[in-house]
Amino acid sequence: MTSLPPVVENAAVRIQKVMAQAGIASRRAAEKMILEGIVSLNGQTVTELGHRMVPGRDHLVVDGKKVRLPEVGQRKVYALYKPKNCITSLSDPEGRRTIVDYFPRKSQRLFPVGRLDYDAEGLLLLTNDGEFAHRIMHPRFKIAKSYFVKVRGLIQFSEMEPLRRGPVIDGRSHMPVQSKILHQRNDKTWLEVILHEGTNQQIKKMFLGLGYPVLKIKRFRIGSIDLGALRPGEHRILSKEERQQLLDLAGNPS
Numbered sequence: 001m002t003s004l005p006p007v008v009e010n011a012a013v014r015i016q017k018v019m020a021q022a023g024i025a026s027r028r029a030a031e032k033m034i035l036e037g038i039v040s041l042n043g044q045t046v047t048e049l050g051h052r053m054v055p056g057r058d059h060l061v062v063d064g065k066k067v068r069l070p071e072v073g074q075r076k077v078y079a080l081y082k083p084k085n086c087i088t089s090l091s092d093p094e095g096r097r098t099i100v101d102y103f104p105r106k107s108q109r110l111f112p113v114g115r116l117d118y119d120a121e122g123l124l125l126l127t128n129d130g131e132f133a134h135r136i137m138h139p140r141f142k143i144a145k146s147y148f149v150k151v152r153g154l155i156q157f158s159e160m161e162p163l164r165r166g167p168v169i170d171g172r173s174h175m176p177v178q179s180k181i182l183h184q185r186n187d188k189t190w191l192e193v194i195l196h197e198g199t200n201q202q203i204k205k206m207f208l209g210l211g212y213p214v215l216k217i218k219r220f221r222i223g224s225i226d227l228g229a230l231r232p233g234e235h236r237i238l239s240k241e242e243r244q245q246l247l248d249l250a251g252n253p254s
Helices: 015-021 027-035 130-137 157-165 202-209 240-249
Strands: 039-041 044-046 060-062 077-082 111-113 121-127 145-152 178-185 188-195 214-222 235-237
Touching: 015 027, 015 039, 015 060, 015 130, 027 130, 077 240, 111 130, 121 130, 130 240, 145 202, 157 178, 188 202, 202 214
Parallel strands: 121 214
Antiparallel strands: 039 044, 039 060, 077 121, 077 235, 111 121, 145 188, 145 214, 178 188
């Protein structure tokens, strides 16, 4: 591999961080793109992690397109009420509805901050600020995510003790889960569930492990942001103060 030009270390930042700041993808997704060989720095393809660049001096290209960092005033965060039967993705080869369908076609490139299952609904954040997305998504920042969950069966509070200790799903231990019973009717139970991380189908798997299939999931809060009066398919832009509140929760007041 051709060596890259030296950079000034005190001014250089990792390529994946620049990609995140530019709204290309989250840091983890950017790392995957680097390993896939679709990223080049100053004309040289980069296929290994760890390379740095100086924004404004070095030239970064991702999938044939030059990367430009948005001005601070251009960084946006939106709250979307994701409807059921909608893909948390920017496109879908099967032609199903995606979250992009709920924004004007000419709107700036946005990507989701985390995910919601296809058949789940509720609050989803989208942004063009990858650094913001990284702060909110990464489990180590422990941003609480609150859900209304309906399960089949009359679950008892004592049965959820394994969740409060920290559920083990697919052989992996998870952070403790807060849960409380809201009401029960016929053979259904409504609960409020709070996660501090979110792995693939975590809610479904942990309740099924207790013997209670999940019938419905609705996320109503992420950190300090509520679903509010939004209806399925509607979105609103977060204010500067709301964005800062989320960053404060993640321990990053700057």
